[in-house]
Amino acid sequence: MPPPVSKVMAPRGPPAPEKVDEYLARVPPKFRAALQSLRKTIKAAAPNADEVISYQIPAFRQNGMLVYYAAFKDHCSLFVGSAEARRRFSAELKPYESGKGTLRFTPDRPLPAELVTRIVKARLAENAARRSK
Secondary structure (H helix, E strand, C coil): CCCCHHHCCCCCCCCCCCCHHHHHHHCCHHHHHHHHHHHHHHHHHCCCCEEEEECCEEEEECCCEEEEEEECCCCEEEECCCHHHHHHCHHHHHHHEEECCEEEEECCECCCHHHHHHHHHHHHHHHHHHHHC
8 A cells, every 4th residue: 555645755856857958957067068068079970869868867869879978066977878889999988987888077078079979970870780680
């Protein structure tokens, strides 16, 4: 039997963002510009991808999820979303890796746009290949 309504805990804080612009508006200014630049780079590499909120953070989707990105207290992250892409770019990703598929960066030490472009294009190719099977 569920608890009486008066005993149910309400979620804390504001509701999860529904749009990427809403998410970015909540990001502290020191990280917002870095994420906006990253967003622009991803959009240029995958112009037909849809921008979505997934797991309460911005993401790009085309024939499946491509990449996710987010801001945290002291850094920003790009989530590559693929073991294959991580292996392919492992040497270049090493300075930014902080966990399985997580690349950490700051406005002072951003991810190279050219590397992000290659990662996104590799993810597009992976998703297209998987879809064609």
